[in-house]
Amino acid sequence: MTSRVATAISIPFTEWVDANAERFIERLKEAVAIPSISGDSARRDDVFNMAHWLDGQLKSLGVDTKLVDLGTQNVDGKEIPLPPALLGQIGDFTSEAGKKKKTILIYGHFDVQPASKSDGWDSDPFVLTTVGDKLVGRGSTDDKGPILGWLNVLQYHHDNQKELPVNLKFCFEGMEESGSEGLDDLIVKEAKGYFAGVDYVCISDNYWLNDRTPVLTYGLRGLCYFSVTVSGPAWDLHSGVFGGTVYEPMTDLVTLLSKLVDNKGKILIPGVVDRVPSVTSEEIKLYEKLDYSIADIDKAVGAPIALSSDKVEVLMGRMRNPSLSLHGIEGAFSGEGAKTVIPAKVSGKFSIRLVPDQDPKEINKLVKVYLESEFAKLNSKSKLEVKPLSDGKPWVADYKNPNYEAARVATLLVYGKEPDFTREGGSIPVTLTFSDALGVNVLLLPMGRGDDGAHSTNEKLNRSNFIEGTKLLGLYLYEIGASINIDPKY
Amino acid sequence: MTSRVATAISIPFTEWVDANAERFIERLKEAVAIPSISGDSARRDDVFNMAHWLDGQLKSLGVDTKLVDLGTQNVDGKEIPLPPALLGQIGDFTSEAGKKKKTILIYGHFDVQPASKSDGWDSDPFVLTTVGDKLVGRGSTDDKGPILGWLNVLQYHHDNQKELPVNLKFCFEGMEESGSEGLDDLIVKEAKGYFAGVDYVCISDNYWLNDRTPVLTYGLRGLCYFSVTVSGPAWDLHSGVFGGTVYEPMTDLVTLLSKLVDNKGKILIPGVVDRVPSVTSEEIKLYEKLDYSIADIDKAVGAPIALSSDKVEVLMGRMRNPSLSLHGIEGAFSGEGAKTVIPAKVSGKFSIRLVPDQDPKEINKLVKVYLESEFAKLNSKSKLEVKPLSDGKPWVADYKNPNYEAARVATLLVYGKEPDFTREGGSIPVTLTFSDALGVNVLLLPMGRGDDGAHSTNEKLNRSNFIEGTKLLGLYLYEIGASINIDPKY
Numbered sequence: 001m002t003s004r005v006a007t008a009i010s011i012p013f014t015e016w017v018d019a020n021a022e023r024f025i026e027r028l029k030e031a032v033a034i035p036s037i038s039g040d041s042a043r044r045d046d047v048f049n050m051a052h053w054l055d056g057q058l059k060s061l062g063v064d065t066k067l068v069d070l071g072t073q074n075v076d077g078k079e080i081p082l083p084p085a086l087l088g089q090i091g092d093f094t095s096e097a098g099k100k101k102k103t104i105l106i107y108g109h110f111d112v113q114p115a116s117k118s119d120g121w122d123s124d125p126f127v128l129t130t131v132g133d134k135l136v137g138r139g140s141t142d143d144k145g146p147i148l149g150w151l152n153v154l155q156y157h158h159d160n161q162k163e164l165p166v167n168l169k170f171c172f173e174g175m176e177e178s179g180s181e182g183l184d185d186l187i188v189k190e191a192k193g194y195f196a197g198v199d200y201v202c203i204s205d206n207y208w209l210n211d212r213t214p215v216l217t218y219g220l221r222g223l224c225y226f227s228v229t230v231s232g233p234a235w236d237l238h239s240g241v242f243g244g245t246v247y248e249p250m251t252d253l254v255t256l257l258s259k260l261v262d263n264k265g266k267i268l269i270p271g272v273v274d275r276v277p278s279v280t281s282e283e284i285k286l287y288e289k290l291d292y293s294i295a296d297i298d299k300a301v302g303a304p305i306a307l308s309s310d311k312v313e314v315l316m317g318r319m320r321n322p323s324l325s326l327h328g329i330e331g332a333f334s335g336e337g338a339k340t341v342i343p344a345k346v347s348g349k350f351s352i353r354l355v356p357d358q359d360p361k362e363i364n365k366l367v368k369v370y371l372e373s374e375f376a377k378l379n380s381k382s383k384l385e386v387k388p389l390s391d392g393k394p395w396v397a398d399y400k401n402p403n404y405e406a407a408r409v410a411t412l413l414v415y416g417k418e419p420d421f422t423r424e425g426g427s428i429p430v431t432l433t434f435s436d437a438l439g440v441n442v443l444l445l446p447m448g449r450g451d452d453g454a455h456s457t458n459e460k461l462n463r464s465n466f467i468e469g470t471k472l473l474g475l476y477l478y479e480i481g482a483s484i485n486i487d488p489k490y
Numbered sequence: 491m492t493s494r495v496a497t498a499i500s501i502p503f504t505e506w507v508d509a510n511a512e513r514f515i516e517r518l519k520e521a522v523a524i525p526s527i528s529g530d531s532a533r534r535d536d537v538f539n540m541a542h543w544l545d546g547q548l549k550s551l552g553v554d555t556k557l558v559d560l561g562t563q564n565v566d567g568k569e570i571p572l573p574p575a576l577l578g579q580i581g582d583f584t585s586e587a588g589k590k591k592k593t594i595l596i597y598g599h600f601d602v603q604p605a606s607k608s609d610g611w612d613s614d615p616f617v618l619t620t621v622g623d624k625l626v627g628r629g630s631t632d633d634k635g636p637i638l639g640w641l642n643v644l645q646y647h648h649d650n651q652k653e654l655p656v657n658l659k660f661c662f663e664g665m666e667e668s669g670s671e672g673l674d675d676l677i678v679k680e681a682k683g684y685f686a687g688v689d690y691v692c693i694s695d696n697y698w699l700n701d702r703t704p705v706l707t708y709g710l711r712g713l714c715y716f717s718v719t720v721s722g723p724a725w726d727l728h729s730g731v732f733g734g735t736v737y738e739p740m741t742d743l744v745t746l747l748s749k750l751v752d753n754k755g756k757i758l759i760p761g762v763v764d765r766v767p768s769v770t771s772e773e774i775k776l777y778e779k780l781d782y783s784i785a786d787i788d789k790a791v792g793a794p795i796a797l798s799s800d801k802v803e804v805l806m807g808r809m810r811n812p813s814l815s816l817h818g819i820e821g822a823f824s825g826e827g828a829k830t831v832i833p834a835k836v837s838g839k840f841s842i843r844l845v846p847d848q849d850p851k852e853i854n855k856l857v858k859v860y861l862e863s864e865f866a867k868l869n870s871k872s873k874l875e876v877k878p879l880s881d882g883k884p885w886v887a888d889y890k891n892p893n894y895e896a897a898r899v900a901t902l903l904v905y906g907k908e909p910d911f912t913r914e915g916g917s918i919p920v921t922l923t924f925s926d927a928l929g930v931n932v933l934l935l936p937m938g939r940g941d942d943g944a945h946s947t948n949e950k951l952n953r954s955n956f957i958e959g960t961k962l963l964g965l966y967l968y969e970i971g972a973s974i975n976i977d978p979k980y
């Protein structure tokens with residue numbers, strides 16, 4: 001289908017956005033200047049400052065807001081206050097005409113990852129710095145840029161006294177980079193309260209697959225994270241004195257870790273992949289269509305180490321197949337140089353990325369049973385403990401839903417090409433919470449590119465992505481607005 | 491054989507030692523109060539202070555000393571001065587009668603391991619604290635106590651104007667706990683200079699096998715320490731995005747580590763144990779005689795994890811067989827909790843303890859060839875590098891040499907029982923340097939007990955070991971002195 005949005009709407013809007021670009025970049029500069037690092041308790045005040053700054057912006061644009069206290073958090077034995085969630089709404093929720101409008105819930109997070117110049121940044125991470133087309137700064141792309149994209153859209157309607165094509169609700173949090181503490185409870189609690197009447201959810205907090213082609217993301221992998229601990233002596237031993245006299249936990253642990261996955265990525269734990277559906281030829285066509293190449297992965301990882309020379313296989317490895325990665329070992333010698341220790345207690349850390357229809361509870365059980373039976377074969381005098389550290393279900397949305405269709409058409413309008421429909425290998429847990437608690441379609445509509453370096457040094461958002469992205473968010477709302485009377489099954 | 495030392499000598503000496511015990515403990519207190527931690531460059535001045543304190547003590551007892559500059563050491567890119575070696579001699583090296591005397595070279599180290607109360611010490615580690623029979627403090631047993639044992643012996647001869655039964659040379663260093671930097675060169679250089687004419691070497695820097703029975707130690711294992719590095723991506727990756735798409739270095743590394751040794755201690759690298767002689771029935775009798783039990787090892791490691799319930803097998807595992815221990819992994823996630831990283835470059839650390847006739851150079855080659863061939867089988871796109879980090883040859887002395895015989899009889903005189911003849915599982919590299927450079931018999935004559943906790947918190951030396959140990963060192967010299975005209979092959 002094609003756009004239902006009249007050029008009478010889209011042209012003035014996009015031209016206005018272009019004309020106001022510098023002003024938007026100035027506002028992003030203000031936002032980036034607040035070092036709202038949720039993972040550093042010394043910066044907690046700045047996360048609060050950021051909440052209040054954003055609250056002020058929303059209020060000035062006519063949004064009815066409230067800051068919701070989420071309680072406290074235990075950091076190193078001390079209770080410190082959690083930053084508030086920021087809820088807001090704008091639109092006409094009462095009149096008959098207003099009630100006919102679709103209501104979109106927009107999620108974003110205003111906290112950022114840690115950053116300091118000494119990590120290797122080329123410029124102060126909290127001073128937005130223009131380098132060619134790049135706007136460099138912590139939070140530029142994750143996730144202040146996208147949040148400000150929404151503010152830009154509101155600014156257009158505010159400054160030009162235009163009515164919004166939809167009703168909007170906002171849910172912004174300040175703890176995303178630190179496990180979204182407190183948010184799930186709030187969402188579940190407000191599902192039939194503050195969030196009642198929401199038709200669609202839109203989250204702009206992920207990235208294109210490359211630096212060329214916009215994407216809509218309709219799936220995320222789940223995660224089961226494990227710690228497998230082998231322990232023996234009551235304390236670390238000297239390998240000179242005790243090497244050759246006792247069972248050493250490290251020996252058993254590396255044996256167990258070597259039995260989880262082969263180096264081609266095949267998971268060796270019986271039953272774990274049983275619920276993963278075989279790939280269909282229709283699905284293969286989906287991956288063939290994506291704008292991606294082996295050169296893209298080589299560039300992204302800096303070495304020619306892809307598991308396959310077939311782009312479709314690599315994409316399926318990331319998007320629709322489970323994977324198992326070994327992350328490290330806690331309790332063993334991990335420093336530089338040489339230390340002749342026999343570690344007393346070592347914990348291997350590994351995780352499995354899950355896809356439908358894998359179930360974390362079942363995976364946890366299968367892993368435990370397997371490791372225990374492999375350990376039994378070793379006839380060791382050491383002790384084994386298998387502990388699931390965290391788990392999250394995979395998520396896949398119906399990408400034929402009007403929510404996606406609106407975003408697809410808006411993309412075509414702004415970028416002049418079809419978006420790629422992707423699934424992400426990682427997880428954004430809040431997606432699943434919204435999907436389950438509200439029972440509506442959730443759209444992941446990224447603003448930034450695959451090379452933005454969200455959690456790295458020199459994080460950036462391309463200026464063009466910020467500006468075109470603002471247009472995309474706005475036109476997505478108009479497309480939704482125009483779909484009021486459209487049968488969701490068109 | 492029995493003692494050749496007249497009771498006219500041994501009784502006045504041992505009675506004098508008992509009468510002066512408090513004074514000796516006071517001196518140990520002074521020595522322990524100087525925090526001569528060689529591994530902490532901030533404490534380098536204290537290592538110098540300790541060298542000067544010891545120099546002053548030796549001079550006051552009539553020893554002719556010199557401090558030898560060993561140059562500088564590179565610490566974090568900064569050159570800092572190495573503490574000097576302290577050489578000394580006392581005796582009659584010129585007259586005909588004097589030249590007939592045996593010359594013993596005594597080695598010890600005046601630096602200590604790091605220690606601070608916050609590590610879990612019950613008392614200030616640098617305040618010698620009496621707890622029952624224990625003298626608790628850093629360096630009490632490793633190695634200030636033994637050095638002060640020699641001072642005590644000199645004190646008897648000085649205060650009572652007694653002639654020493656032998657000529658003595660001393661070699662004390664301040665870098666033992668940090669790799670004995672600079673010492674090997676000095677020993678090799680002075681082998682035919684300052685150390686010319688040395689008949690025997692005596693080192694008191696190891697421990698009894700238990701807390702009951704004195705030992706003489708005639709063997710040490712050697713060591714080959716390896717780092718095996720597997721690398722792939724140019725930087726760490728996120729397992730959500732890249733899990734299932736690339737070769738992961740950790741997967742290959744744990745596979746390689748799992749192929750080095752089984753959990754019963756059997757080394758799986760072809761050729762590595764080929765040069766280890768089969769055990770003889772005579773040898774088994776040696777181990778049967780040792781005062782040791784499975785209960786001792788259970789106590790030493792705090793858990794019932796011995797590889798065998800047969801004491802002889804466990805002792806041979808420690809003393810006369812090679813062993814391979816996995817120490818840890820550098821570059822992988824090693825913290826608490828969960829981190830979903832695919833580490834870009836991981837280095838497994840392991841070492842092999844060597845026994846005669848294993849040769850470090852040959853072992854290095856065998857390990858490299860084996861790991862490279864096992865890695866080739868994996869068909870990985872990651873890269874492998876095998877690096878030997880350090881190596882040292884094993885050492886075994888002739889325990890029927892008069893040097894050992896003198897120490898055996900002295901032990902019998904002081905403790906009323908035969909010493910156990912042991913080999914150590916660890917290494918004291920300077921032993922081999924003396925043995926090779928001087929070409930004389932080296933005796934390891936420990937003062938402390940197996941539970942002294944040399945490198946641990948609450949390091950201690952039993953008061954009785956300090957005092958009886960002083961007697962042992964003195965009577966050992968008298969036994970050597972009395973053996974002048976004895977055929978070394980008696």
Ligand SMILES: [Zn+2]
Binds near residue numbers: 109142
């Ligand atoms: Zn984010």
Ligand SMILES: [Zn+2]
Binds near residue numbers: 113142177454455
């Ligand atoms: Zn993030």
Ligand SMILES: [Zn+2]
Binds near residue numbers: 599633666
């Ligand atoms: Zn020592």
Ligand SMILES: [Zn+2]
Binds near residue numbers: 603667945
């Ligand atoms: Zn030591």
